[in-house]
Amino acid sequence: MVGSARDIVEECGVARFLFTDFPLGNPFGTPWNTEMQRSIMDMALDLLQYAWQPRTTVQAPFIWSEDETWRKVFMHISEEQREAFKKAGEIRRAEQAKAKEKLKLVN
Amino acid sequence: MIKRRPYRSFLSYIDLSREYYAAHGYSKPYAWIYHQNVPFSKLEKPLSECTVALLTTTDLEKPPGENAQERHLSRKVYAQPVDDAPEHFYTGDLQWDKESTHTDDNDSFMPLNRLAECAASGKIGSASPRFYGVMTDYSQGKTSKKSAPKVLEFCKEDGVDALILPAL
Numbered sequence: 001m002v003g004s005a006r007d008i009v010e011e012c013g014v015a016r017f018l019f020t021d022f023p024l025g026n027p028f029g030t031p032w033n034t035e036m037q038r039s040i041m042d043m044a045l046d047l048l049q050y051a052w053q054p055r056t057t058v059q060a061p062f063i064w065s066e067d068e069t070w071r072k073v074f075m076h077i078s079e080e081q082r083e084a085f086k087k088a089g090e091i092r093r094a095e096q097a098k099a100k101e102k103l104k105l106v107n
Numbered sequence: 108m109i110k111r112r113p114y115r116s117f118l119s120y121i122d123l124s125r126e127y128y129a130a131h132g133y134s135k136p137y138a139w140i141y142h143q144n145v146p147f148s149k150l151e152k153p154l155s156e157c158t159v160a161l162l163t164t165t166d167l168e169k170p171p172g173e174n175a176q177e178r179h180l181s182r183k184v185y186a187q188p189v190d191d192a193p194e195h196f197y198t199g200d201l202q203w204d205k206e207s208t209h210t211d212d213n214d215s216f217m218p219l220n221r222l223a224e225c226a227a228s229g230k231i232g233s234a235s236p237r238f239y240g241v242m243t244d245y246s247q248g249k250t251s252k253k254s255a256p257k258v259l260e261f262c263k264e265d266g267v268d269a270l271i272l273p274a275l
Contacts, residue, residue: 003274005120013145021117023204027273028221031212041221045230048269049154054147070207071118075127082130089131092176099176 002044003027010057016047017057023070029062036062124202140247150269157268159225160235162258163217164243164275165196165210175200182242184254186261189238192219201243201275216275235265243275 002018003009004027009017020027029036040060047058125136172178178200196217198210214220226234239261241254262270
């Protein structure tokens with residue numbers, strides 16, 4: 001497994017985990033950075049070859065950027081957004097119920 | 108560079124998503140799986156003799172459905188020839204940081220080209236002729252009892268020795 005949601009993967013437990021401390025979306029390196037992606041592939045293959053027990057985590061030595069703003073935006077909840085989130089949740093639940101109902105009719 | 112922090116550096120997506128969905132009015136937080144025992148197999152032969160495959164959590168194209176919920180329910184486990192990989196995998200309905208980054212470069216999350224390079228250089232024996240896709244699912248039972256065995260079946264068909272899962 002190669003990924004950036006370290007807590008979720010380690011909680012679940014996998015045989016081998018290469019952790020890339022990036023925003024969710026590019027576990028294999030920053031877009032268009034072929035050299036970084038090659039290094040990550042090499043590390044993943046090394047882990048495959050040399051790990052000797054499950055739950056082995058290796059952290060890739062790359063940072064996303066010096067600017068760490070990304071750590072504060074994903075799923076961030078501001079007080080101004082709370083009302084909008086509540087409404088979005090209601091719409092989502094209604095869609096979920098509708099989609100499940102539709103699926104039942106199809107099956 | 109050395110930095111000091113009064114908190115851990117990496118984000119906890121368990122904490123973030125719990126608060127996020129609570130703010131959306133979901134009363135019961137998602138319960139993440141924890142395995143006491145985790146299976147493990149050593150490679151049985153040198154990497155240079157192994158066939159390696161990739162498994163993605165993204166889709167080949169936008170699944171049918173009027174909204175994300177309907178599209179999610181129509182997602183399927185799949186195997187696709189590497190030569191027939193999409194120009195852009197569909198990631199639109201998945202939870203990733205759409206503010207900080209993008210998924211325009213397939214190799215940043217589904218490194219088929221990087222794996223092919225390893226096969227060409229002889230680092231691995233070969234890249235599997237197909238790659239596989241699995242959906243991120245709420246249901247842990249569905250993932251372990253239906254999706255995982257299907258992926259294993261694909262791997263056996265293709266003579267795969269090892270599978271890399273870059274999780275979006």
